[in-house]
Amino acid sequence: MSFLSVRDLHIDLGEFYLQGVSFDLDRGDYLTIIGPTGAGKTILLESIIGFWSPDKGAIYLGGRNITSELPEKRNIGIVYQEYALLPHFTVYKNIEYGLKKKDPRDMKEKIVEIAEALSIDHLLHRKPATLSGGEQQRVALARALVVEPRMLLMDEPFAALDPQTRRDTRILLKKIMSRQNTTAIHVTHDLNDAWALADKVAVIRDGLLAQFGSLEEVFKRPRTPFVADFVGATLMEGTVVDHDHGLAVINVNGFTMRTLDSVDIGTTVKLALRPEDIIIATRPPQDTSVQNSIRATVSTILYEGKTSLLSLSAGDTAFTVLVTNQSLERLGLVQGDTVYAMIKSSSVRVVDSLSMKQ
C-alpha cells in the first residue's frame, strides 16, 4: 500500500466541498494541487490533517487508517499562506513550540540547524511582526519541519510573497525537502510552483479531482479541456548546447531555443511555453528583439470565442499558440500553412528545477 492513500473522500462544509476524491502518494513524493479559487483545495489539506472529519471515505497514512484520529496524533505539519505564527512568541519560541511537545531533547541544536538551513538564524530573537513576509514564511516552514513530520502540507505558501522572494524560497524549500525526503502536498495557483517542485500534480475543480498524475502526464496529456486550459503550457525537452551572452542555447529536436534561465551545458532540460506568450508571423521575421523564431506548420485550428488555439508542429515537436480570431483572419491562416513562431527568451522557462543552477 502506498504511503498516503485518500479513498473516496466526501466532505461538505456548505461553501466548500469535496466529492469522491481518491489518490495515492509514495513516501518522498511532492504533490502540487492546482485549481481555481473555491475548488476545495484547502479543505482537502485540512481533512488530511484532521481539522474536518469527512462525511464519507477514508485516509490511510503509512498503512494505517487515520480518518478518525485526532490532528495532534497524526504528526502532519501545515504551513499557511498567512504564516499563522504565534505573535506573542519570538521566532525561536515559535520554532521551539512543536519540539517542546514532541521531542524536547537537543532542542537548541535542532532549532539552530533548521534556522541555518532556512537562513533565519539571525532572526531567532525577533518577534514575527517585525519580519518580512518571506522571513515569516521561512519561520513557518522551520516550525513545521523541525519536528520532522511524516508529511508536510502547504496552503499557497508563497502567494503573499513578491516574485523574487518567491523564487528564492522555492529553491530553499526544494533543497530542504529533498534532504529530509519529506512527503509534501502543496496547494498553489502558481504553475511555477508545480514546475519547480512537484513530481505529481492534482487538478481540482468544483470539489472533484479533475486529474491526478505525474507532472509530465498532467501537462502533456491533460485529460479534460478544463485541465488543458488551466495548465495551458506546452512542455518540450532539449539539450543545452551553448551559452551565448548570458542566454542558454538549447537544442530541441532540430531547432534551437534560447532562455534566460541558467542551466549547465550538456544537461537535458524540460522547457515550458505558454500559448499566450508566442507571436505568429507569416514571413521570416527580421529586425526584431525576439531571440527565438521557429519555422512550423499549422496542424489544427481550434476556435473558441474571441480567440483560437493553433496547434503547430516543428519537426517532431508540437506546441500550441493562442491568437485572437481577428489576427487569424488578417493573416488568413488555414491548416497546413507555414508560419514563424516568435518567443522571447524570457518566456522560455526551464521547468525541471533539478537541472537549474542554485
Added chain:
Amino acid sequence: MAALKKKVAPERLNFFKAGLIFISFIVTAALVMAIAALFMVPDVKDVWESLQSEEMIFSLKLSLWTGLLSTALVMVFALPIGYSLSRFQFTGKGFVKTIIDLPVAFPELVLGLCLLLLFGNTFVGKFFSALGLNFIFTTQGIVAAQFFTALPYACRIMKSTFDYINPRMEFVSRSLGYSMFETFMNVSVPLARNGILASTVIAFARCIGTFGTVLILAGGTYMKTEVLPITLYLNISYGNMGMALTSGIVLMVVSFAAIFVFEQTEVSL
C-alpha cells in the same frame, strides 16, 4: 488622495452632514452637563464627610468585594461560553446565544424577579440551599444578581475577541501535537489577552452598577445588602443628598475608568 477629497467635497454647506453632526453634539453636550452637575453641585466638605461615614464605608467595601467576586465568576463562565459560540457549531447554538444575550435587553427588575422566583421555593433554590448558598435577601444574592446582569456583556466581548483570532493559529498548534485544551491555554487565551482585559473591566463596571436585579433578589437593606447603587437610592429617598451624590460620584469614576481601559484595548463590543 488629499487632492481627490478636496475636489469631491463641495464648498457649500452640506445640510445633511451638518445636521447629523449637530445632533451628535447636542446629545453629547446634554450628557456632559449632566455628568458635570454631579461633580459641581455638592460641596467638597459634604462629599468628604459622606465618604467617611460608617454607611458609606460599609457600602464601598461590600460593593468592592461582591463586584470582584462576581467579575471573577463572570469571567470563569464568559471564556468558555465566548469560545464555544465563536468556534463551534452545535445544535441549540442559536438558542444558547439568544438566552445568554437576553439580559442585555431585559429590564434589571424583571431579571431580579425571575431570579427571586427561581431561587425561592423551587428545586433549584433547594439545591443551592443544600450547598449552603442562599441568594434571597443575602450578600450572596448580590453576587448572583451581579453575575447574571454582567455575564451577557462579558460573553459578547469574549465571542467577538475569539472571532478575530485566526483559527489557523490553533490548527497549527494542534498539528504540532497539542490537544484542544492545551491549544486553548497556549494560543487562544494569550491572544485574547486584550479582550479578556476589556471584558473584565466592563463586567466589573456592570457588577458595581447593578441596581434593579440586586434590589429585587438581595433586597435593599440598610447596612446589610447595601451596595453603592442601593446607598444612592436609599439616601435619595431620605433626602440625604450628600450621601446620594457621593455614591453617584464613586460609581461614575468606576465607569469612566472602565470605559477608558476598554477603549485602550480596541476590542469591539
